[in-house]
Amino acid sequence: MKKIEAIIRPERLEKVKSSLEKSGFVAMTVTEVKGRGEQKGIKLQFRGRTMEVDLLPKIKIEVVVKNDEVDKAVGIIADASRTGKCGDGKIFVIPVEMVVRVRTGEVEL
Amino acid sequence: MIDSGDTAWILAATALVMLMTPGVGLFYGGMVRKKHAVSVIALSFIAFALVSIQWVILGYSLSFGSDISGFIGGLDFLGLKGVGMEATDLTIPDILFMIFQLVFAAITLAILTSAVVERVKLSSFFILGLLWTTIVYDPLAHWVWGGGWSAELGALDFAGGTVVHISSGFSALAIALVIGKRIGFGEENMEPHNIPMTLLGAALLWFGWFGFNAGSALAADGLAANAFVVTNTAAAAGTLSWLFASWINGKPSSLGMVSGAVAGLVAITPAAGFVDPLSSIVIGAVAGVICYKAMLFRVKKGLDESLDAWAIHGIGGVWGAIATGIFASGAIGGYSGLIYGNIDQFIAQVIGAGAAVVYAFTVTLILAKLVDAVIGLRVSEEEEYVGLDISQHGEKAYA
Numbered sequence: 001m002k003k004i005e006a007i008i009r010p011e012r013l014e015k016v017k018s019s020l021e022k023s024g025f026v027a028m029t030v031t032e033v034k035g036r037g038e039q040k041g042i043k044l045q046f047r048g049r050t051m052e053v054d055l056l057p058k059i060k061i062e063v064v065v066k067n068d069e070v071d072k073a074v075g076i077i078a079d080a081s082r083t084g085k086c087g088d089g090k091i092f093v094i095p096v097e098m099v100v101r102v103r104t105g106e107v108e109l
Numbered sequence: 110m111i112d113s114g115d116t117a118w119i120l121a122a123t124a125l126v127m128l129m130t131p132g133v134g135l136f137y138g139g140m141v142r143k144k145h146a147v148s149v150i151a152l153s154f155i156a157f158a159l160v161s162i163q164w165v166i167l168g169y170s171l172s173f174g175s176d177i178s179g180f181i182g183g184l185d186f187l188g189l190k191g192v193g194m195e196a197t198d199l200t201i202p203d204i205l206f207m208i209f210q211l212v213f214a215a216i217t218l219a220i221l222t223s224a225v226v227e228r229v230k231l232s233s234f235f236i237l238g239l240l241w242t243t244i245v246y247d248p249l250a251h252w253v254w255g256g257g258w259s260a261e262l263g264a265l266d267f268a269g270g271t272v273v274h275i276s277s278g279f280s281a282l283a284i285a286l287v288i289g290k291r292i293g294f295g296e297e298n299m300e301p302h303n304i305p306m307t308l309l310g311a312a313l314l315w316f317g318w319f320g321f322n323a324g325s326a327l328a329a330d331g332l333a334a335n336a337f338v339v340t341n342t343a344a345a346a347g348t349l350s351w352l353f354a355s356w357i358n359g360k361p362s363s364l365g366m367v368s369g370a371v372a373g374l375v376a377i378t379p380a381a382g383f384v385d386p387l388s389s390i391v392i393g394a395v396a397g398v399i400c401y402k403a404m405l406f407r408v409k410k411g412l413d414e415s416l417d418a419w420a421i422h423g424i425g426g427v428w429g430a431i432a433t434g435i436f437a438s439g440a441i442g443g444y445s446g447l448i449y450g451n452i453d454q455f456i457a458q459v460i461g462a463g464a465a466v467v468y469a470f471t472v473t474l475i476l477a478k479l480v481d482a483v484i485g486l487r488v489s490e491e492e493e494y495v496g497l498d499i500s501q502h503g504e505k506a507y508a
Contacts, residue, residue, distance in 0.1 A: 011297040042491055053495045057144070 125320025136310025144496025264461025270379025278423020347373020
């Protein structure tokens, strides 16, 4: 099992969610977060003065999938959240040691 | 001769109407995304302050100065010259009449911010707002209330259905066409960020509207009391009819509920001094349904007149003007409408409303294109993306 942690643009959440759902990835956890990348946020130019907005609102999606489904799920998230501009986000894939279903106590390794 | 009862009531009514403008700000503010909340509420305060100054210096004179060809007032009251503490025509001081009219002019500019939210450049709004209130609002107020051609024709507008609502609604439509859609409109989720804020704004509007309509009797008398009652009744009917109309298509949303209240209030505005309470039920209920349909039409056309000033104030205002021609009762305000067999009143109402629609839409379209061409109406794509709160005000609604 792997956990996919995707930091995306908030306005792309609906598209990512529905694209994942179409391919059978229904379960997910979504968090509102703030972050910045290499560009240190956005610089706004106003008649001579500059204003920095260094932490921009983002959405973090966490999805846990089977090892052989990682590429597919990552591809879906990347395609659905891409605008081609700075600020599209990042996707991290992390190994998962164990999954416990709380209701039944069922353990999956 | 000054009447102290009348003066006391109009002083209070003016303050009631003043509160409606920040009310519009909260009503709109809750409906936008949180990164634009400060900006939208601030636009209403700015509209209020801007028109307050313009009206004292120039606007009052253009609207209520001596008539020039039925189109606009002369400059005799420039800087409120000769507008003093005495009563000349009415039973209230001239300067009180002036400020009562000021709060109407101010809220009208605030209503049309519906068309520009989440994307307008603040400096351009100042310029467009000043041009708009001077070139669109002031002449319209003169036509209807300042002794212009519409009043001569006999078109009735008790409290501003034409001057305030048709003008702001159809001007909002024109501005929306020029400024264009918000980035991501129709693709991204743009749901309201704070519905209780919108409900609070609607409450202030409903409350203030008693000053708006009952104050427009310009006296503390039976006509004011009738206007008060029909205002509340129409608002209630509009609330319920929009709620039920939207229930058929899904859940009865609270946003629809208060939109219906405003639709009912808009529609009763021109009629408040001319119709009885039973007619106001019909006026309000029909307003709730047609404004709801107008909103659906707007959404279907993919038009980003963002907060529906056109659907609610524009279409509601047109219906109110026509409804006045249908339901006016001689026993209330001395004029009879269609249901009492008088077609002339109905025709005058249609002409008055139609002329206001054409004037407001056309002139606003030209003004908006002009401002857009010279200084640009919109902020940059990046400023829009981070939100107008940060980019225009350097603030956040929620830290």
